[in-house]
Amino acid sequence: MHYVSTRGHDGHASFSEILLGGLAPDGGLFLPEIYPRVTPDELTQWRSLSYADLAFEVLKKFATDIPESDLGALTSKTYTSTVYRNCRSGEKADDITPLRTLEKQDGNTLMLQSLSNGPTLAFKDMAMQLLGNLFEYTLAKQHAELNIFGATSGDTGSAAEYAMRGKKGIRVFMLSPHQRMSAFQTAQMFSLQDPNIFNIAVRGVFDDCQDMVKAVSNDLAFKAKQKIGTVNSINWARVVAQVVYYFRGYLAATTSNEQKVSFTVPSGNFGNVCAGHIARMMGLPVDKLVVATNENDVLHEFFRTGVYRVRKSAETYHTSSPSMDISKASNFERFIFDLLGRDSARVKALFAKVEHSGGFDLSGAAGSDGDEFKQIGQYGFLSGRSLHADRLRTIREVFAAQGLMIDTHTADGIKVARENLTPGVPMIVLETALPAKFNETVSEALGRDAERPAGFENIESLPQRFEVMNADVDAIKAFISNHTGL
Numbered sequence: 001m002h003y004v005s006t007r008g009h010d011g012h013a014s015f016s017e018i019l020l021g022g023l024a025p026d027g028g029l030f031l032p033e034i035y036p037r038v039t040p041d042e043l044t045q046w047r048s049l050s051y052a053d054l055a056f057e058v059l060k061k062f063a064t065d066i067p068e069s070d071l072g073a074l075t076s077k078t079y080t081s082t083v084y085r086n087c088r089s090g091e092k093a094d095d096i097t098p099l100r101t102l103e104k105q106d107g108n109t110l111m112l113q114s115l116s117n118g119p120t121l122a123f124k125d126m127a128m129q130l131l132g133n134l135f136e137y138t139l140a141k142q143h144a145e146l147n148i149f150g151a152t153s154g155d156t157g158s159a160a161e162y163a164m165r166g167k168k169g170i171r172v173f174m175l176s177p178h179q180r181m182s183a184f185q186t187a188q189m190f191s192l193q194d195p196n197i198f199n200i201a202v203r204g205v206f207d208d209c210q211d212m213v214k215a216v217s218n219d220l221a222f223k224a225k226q227k228i229g230t231v232n233s234i235n236w237a238r239v240v241a242q243v244v245y246y247f248r249g250y251l252a253a254t255t256s257n258e259q260k261v262s263f264t265v266p267s268g269n270f271g272n273v274c275a276g277h278i279a280r281m282m283g284l285p286v287d288k289l290v291v292a293t294n295e296n297d298v299l300h301e302f303f304r305t306g307v308y309r310v311r312k313s314a315e316t317y318h319t320s321s322p323s324m325d326i327s328k329a330s331n332f333e334r335f336i337f338d339l340l341g342r343d344s345a346r347v348k349a350l351f352a353k354v355e356h357s358g359g360f361d362l363s364g365a366a367g368s369d370g371d372e373f374k375q376i377g378q379y380g381f382l383s384g385r386s387l388h389a390d391r392l393r394t395i396r397e398v399f400a401a402q403g404l405m406i407d408t409h410t411a412d413g414i415k416v417a418r419e420n421l422t423p424g425v426p427m428i429v430l431e432t433a434l435p436a437k438f439n440e441t442v443s444e445a446l447g448r449d450a451e452r453p454a455g456f457e458n459i460e461s462l463p464q465r466f467e468v469m470n471a472d473v474d475a476i477k478a479f480i481s482n483h484t485g486l
């Protein structure tokens with residue numbers, strides 16, 4: 001198995017070779033040269049596996065250059081009931097991603113798969129925890145080290161820090177806007193005392209943080225000397241780790257491979273639902289993949305019309321499901337590559353067009369860039385949009401009917417899932433965060449605070465370790481080199 005770029009570059013790179021990197025050398029995204037297939041016999045055997053063993057079976061089809069015994073050790077160490085322990089009552093930590101039935105009516109079944117039982121209470125732990133172990137393993141083999149440098153407004157930064165804390169050969173330097181994250185998210189990140197984690201609170205807004213990450217990335221000499229890397233959502237290993245829970249959800253919802261299920265996915269950068277697309281391409285019997293967006297509906301617009309139109313910052317709304325507040329979807333190019341029959345020259349031209357004119361049109365209308373949107377049905381994609389009022393209403397309804405508290409992103413998923421049910425085909429909504437992370441809106445909806453899992457009760461009062469700095473690139477660079485000693 002080797003990896004190719006969506007824009008045509010083929011350096012015959014292996015899984016380990018692309019693991020630590022970001023974009024392909026031509027600016028495209030890596031994908032396997034062909035999707036491995038899963039046979040019905042394999043699927044049947046996988047029904048009885050633990051999550052860790054299932055992860056091993058899926059990953060070994062993609063990470064063919066890691067010895068199987070090493071890969072098995074990595075997945076066993078990642079997917080344990082101690083790491084994914086933040087379960088609700090009625091859920092078993094051993095299940096890792098427990099599945100429950102929410103509603104059953106007129107042949108329609110709506111289910112919820114919990115992906116948020118990891119250390120930071122959001123689904124990003126599912127992939128990031130594996131990434132931490134894969135990075136540590138690969139760096140040790142190469143006798144190398146890596147300094148992860150990034151910017152966060154919440155979720156990704158904390159998932160990365162909890163995945164990399166205490167890992168040999170790795171340091172994390174994470175910028176965040178000073179006093180602009182929620183108290184809970186600040187406490188989650190800043191209470192980490194591990195000496196390899198550096199939280200830098202920048203006097204400024206998130207865009208200032210991101211600008212500094214870009215400035216450092218453009219300084220190739222500094223980047224090379226300081227061994228700077230990232231863990232952003234286009235990382236291939238993150239996507240492939242997410243493929244596993246689609247298999248798990250399917251196997252938990254069905255008893256025979258003749259059955260189909262659909263998934264609804266609260267979406268931002270299209271990483272999560274892209275993993276669902278890959279699972280479907282591998283032969284998993286998935287009927288529909290429903291992309292749920294919030295007010296930032298760039299993906300819903302595409303799946304409705306075939307027009308991909310990225311938004312400017314002024315048109316990107318701050319919503320109560322903030323992890324879906326995106327202006328362009330960084331993993332979307334992977335799906336477009338498949339939709340265009342893997343024609344990398346066209347992908348390259350279309351994404352060049354995104355850069356200079358803000359989008360492309362595959363609707364087939366006069367003057368459009370192509371008509372491939374006509375084939376969208378073959379990939380099973382549907383979409384929908386959910387607004388603040390929908391979120392509040394859905395949180396209330398689910399609590400009233402089930403006594404179950406859900407977060408705002410999951411509420412977007414449930415709202416959109418209900419609009420896309422098919423009798424006889426279970427619909428699984430992926431739960432992407434626990435409500436404690438977004439208490440402000442949950443308490444607006446319910447008039448009471450969100451539950452917190454055990455161990456998180458007093459997180460805001462723990463001692464915090466962070467550095468406050470100005471939005472000054474040279475000062476940040478000096479801070480990094482002083483702490484790496486490189």
Ligand SMILES: *Cc1c(COP(=O)(O)O)cnc(C)c1O
Pocket residue numbers: 122123124155233266267268269270271272273323324409432433
């Ligand atoms: C990151 C995130 C999303 C969006 O996932 P993508 O992979 O970017 O589409 C949705 N909900 C929550 C809670 C998240 O943290």
